[in-house]
Amino acid sequence: MNFSFPHNWPRTKREAYIIQKEAADKISLLPDIDTPKLIAAVDTAYGYGGETVYASAVVTTFPEIEEIERFSRFGPVKFPYVPGLLFFREGPVILEALAGLQHEPDIIIVHGHGIAHPHGCGMASHIGVLCDKPTIGCCRKLLNSGYHRPVQTQKGSFQPVLFKGKEVGIAYRSKDNVKPIFISPGYKCSMEQARDIIIRNLRGYRLPEPLRLAHLSANTFKRYIEKKQNSHHLR
């Protein structure tokens, strides 16, 4: 992928909130495309001790969902985990993984929130703004910025997630009797399109297949690097 990489990364929460606000003002939820042909998904894994973050970007075809490319990068963690500021912790390495992709995806699924976020700008939205590429946020928990009515236990059931009187996402039951997942538009994507694409990318697991592949890839990459570093260290 080709996009301009951010140069100034915040070192404090205060600086991060300012940057996040600037990104929030650039969010558009007008759909950019209709049916995607290529979908990218990104996820991370943390190294032993938690001082290194590994990120993988996987590209799959749609609607077949066959992996055609993956690219991984790792680097030192430079920002603490602060709920609501996940982008500043994982974003740097995720963007490097995306930048290394040869194929140009039509939309990106991010393991995190889109607009279902205290300031309306979760990691998925922030990544979309920087790449100028449609994004969808998909994860397993809600931040304290949304609530929903109970979701029926059958797969396919869902409830809107509301925050400050607005629908910011949906709680979706992707498997019978398994806790719902949370879907929210990130950037250049509507609520309906976000839901439709995630649903059509489910393959029997709680999370959509592209995200599951990215998760597995990040962990495989992590074990590969850590093993290599261990053997190199024993000389």
Place this chain on the structure above:
DNA sequence: GCGACAG
């Protein structure tokens, strides 16, 4: 002031 809080 306290609690809740993606990964």
Place this chain on the structure above:
DNA sequence: ATCTTGTCGC
């Protein structure tokens, strides 16, 4: 997220 063993259930 990570560390960590067994264990309950489909």
